[in-house]
Amino acid sequence: MHFDPPQLINLVQYPTKTSTWISKEMPEAAAGQLPFFRMVTNVLQPMRLWDDERTIVQVEFQEMPPASEEEEPSLIQAVRDHYRCPKGFLDFRLSDELSAEPGYFQFGPGTTCYGRTLKGTLQAQPDFPLSDTLPSVLFDGAQLVLPFDPNEVIENLRLERYPSSRMGRREKALKDIYYRLRPLTNRSMRKGIQRLRAVNWETKRFPKWPVDTTVENVCENLLLLSLQASGLDRIPFVWFWPDGARGCFSMTHDVEATAGRNFCAQLLDIDGSFGIKASYQIVPEGSYPVGPEFLSQIWDRGNEVCVQDLNHDGRLFDEREEFRRRAASINRYGRDYGAKGFRSAVLYRNPEWFADLDFSFDMSMPNVAHLDPQRGGCCTVMPYFIGEMLELPLTTIQDYSLFHVLNEHSIDLWRTQVELILAKNGLASFVVHPDYIIAPETRAVYRDLLVMLSELRALEAVWFALPHEIDSWWRARSRMSIVRDYGSWRVVGEGSEHAVLAFAKVVDGKIVYERSEGRKVKDNSGRRNER
Ligand SMILES: [Zn+2]
Numbered sequence: 001m002h003f004d005p006p007q008l009i010n011l012v013q014y015p016t017k018t019s020t021w022i023s024k025e026m027p028e029a030a031a032g033q034l035p036f037f038r039m040v041t042n043v044l045q046p047m048r049l050w051d052d053e054r055t056i057v058q059v060e061f062q063e064m065p066p067a068s069e070e071e072e073p074s075l076i077q078a079v080r081d082h083y084r085c086p087k088g089f090l091d092f093r094l095s096d097e098l099s100a101e102p103g104y105f106q107f108g109p110g111t112t113c114y115g116r117t118l119k120g121t122l123q124a125q126p127d128f129p130l131s132d133t134l135p136s137v138l139f140d141g142a143q144l145v146l147p148f149d150p151n152e153v154i155e156n157l158r159l160e161r162y163p164s165s166r167m168g169r170r171e172k173a174l175k176d177i178y179y180r181l182r183p184l185t186n187r188s189m190r191k192g193i194q195r196l197r198a199v200n201w202e203t204k205r206f207p208k209w210p211v212d213t214t215v216e217n218v219c220e221n222l223l224l225l226s227l228q229a230s231g232l233d234r235i236p237f238v239w240f241w242p243d244g245a246r247g248c249f250s251m252t253h254d255v256e257a258t259a260g261r262n263f264c265a266q267l268l269d270i271d272g273s274f275g276i277k278a279s280y281q282i283v284p285e286g287s288y289p290v291g292p293e294f295l296s297q298i299w300d301r302g303n304e305v306c307v308q309d310l311n312h313d314g315r316l317f318d319e320r321e322e323f324r325r326r327a328a329s330i331n332r333y334g335r336d337y338g339a340k341g342f343r344s345a346v347l348y349r350n351p352e353w354f355a356d357l358d359f360s361f362d363m364s365m366p367n368v369a370h371l372d373p374q375r376g377g378c379c380t381v382m383p384y385f386i387g388e389m390l391e392l393p394l395t396t397i398q399d400y401s402l403f404h405v406l407n408e409h410s411i412d413l414w415r416t417q418v419e420l421i422l423a424k425n426g427l428a429s430f431v432v433h434p435d436y437i438i439a440p441e442t443r444a445v446y447r448d449l450l451v452m453l454s455e456l457r458a459l460e461a462v463w464f465a466l467p468h469e470i471d472s473w474w475r476a477r478s479r480m481s482i483v484r485d486y487g488s489w490r491v492v493g494e495g496s497e498h499a500v501l502a503f504a505k506v507v508d509g510k511i512v513y514e515r516s517e518g519r520k521v522k523d524n525s526g527r528r529n530e531r
Helices: 028-032 075-084 150-159 169-183 185-199 214-230 260-273 292-299 321-339 349-357 397-406 412-424 440-460 467-479
Strands: 008-013 037-040 053-061 092-094 103-106 112-115 138-140 143-146 235-239 248-254 278-282 306-307 341-343 384-386 388-393 427-431 481-485 487-490 503-508 510-515
Touching: 075 150, 075 214, 075 235, 075 467, 112 150, 112 214, 138 214, 150 214, 214 235, 214 503, 214 510, 235 341, 235 481, 248 260, 248 440, 248 467, 260 278, 260 292, 260 440, 292 306, 306 321, 306 467, 321 349, 341 467, 349 388, 388 467, 397 440, 412 427, 412 440, 487 503
Parallel strands: 092 143, 248 278, 248 427, 278 306, 306 341
Antiparallel strands: 008 053, 037 053, 103 112, 138 143, 235 503, 384 388, 481 487, 503 510
């Protein structure tokens, strides 16, 4: 027999020297099965029992897989990885009425998902009114009975496994013609073509412009429902950023051509004057020479070098075998440069092939790509794993699209995006090409961006980090866990001295996060700022 759903049983704890739990009201049969169940005691309030005390406590039992079996990825995996919360707070079961084919649906107003869900509620296009599956979540005790598999839906978004992200045959053919004719075009012709391509981009409803946080919304909704179902008042988790930082900023510079390469020395000075360090994505077989002095002027000033594409011809992901061949060269350049990170040219991408790239992290996935040549978007403002590789998504508009497609020369859109990202405590990552800020007009806009970021960093204690630092932190966090001893929660694991314990609570029907410690975030200027 097994407890299905897991039920709450009143037990009497007799404190003994061996701390044995003795069942008082547990059914005989269940008592006999005890080795196959895990006691979830971490939902209890802090308590301490003295020798002569007897206390009635509630203990939840969950069925445990036999010890020999590999732990299957469970339904809670993606949400648990997002929060790093202890086991026992999340308990999901799948409703058995799922459709065979995937489609679009909502999980809460405005939260567009793609995957299999309840029969008869799916749409083939994200642009029509979508049915909302949130009201169809059922509570079975503390367990949620879900109308979709959260792992599948979150993975579909992060890896852009949804139809509107894919290039149709017509688009592929046009891309082919464009790159064949590109050598014959000049910059203003290319701008014209790119603006033409971007026509009607504002009518696209999914992913959500200018920042899509569907993955975060799905996780929050599931946490909210878990709190409601269990009646608990809070769930502990490992705060997203080190030392309790509200969010994270990261500046990256893709070096496109000789003019940009020659501007790098000046750009290092500009960034340096704001106390900002950045990563430079270098094209190994592009239009400019890459010598050791060029790379070391970046490394030596505490900045970072990453590899950008191989030759920047826009065709890296066109053909599987050719990609393998290029990936081998890219990996070799990565080792030569001492680079841990990669970004493709023009954000062309196919995450299903990333396993061939021998880098610790990638930065080729945009959050919402309405203005990029390859549409789609990963719908998250947090880093996430693609196999062994960590993805640091690009969450703000590229300078090129801002200046040359939207014809904007202010930081208004960047500011709006940063506000939306910080509201989700996410990563605000930027691509600014040295090539496009040589002109005084655009360089002034870039300076305005640096002013805004510096002010926010000082005001709100945001972590300004290089991509490899984010990579190290996120990997360490992914191995941390939360344990309970003597009535309080504690984050353990390598690097946990920078981790902050946080709690998710429901306030006015919404999830809010509380950081437990008033730690401080180090600012590059040497001052320390209150959170
Ligand atoms: Zn580029």
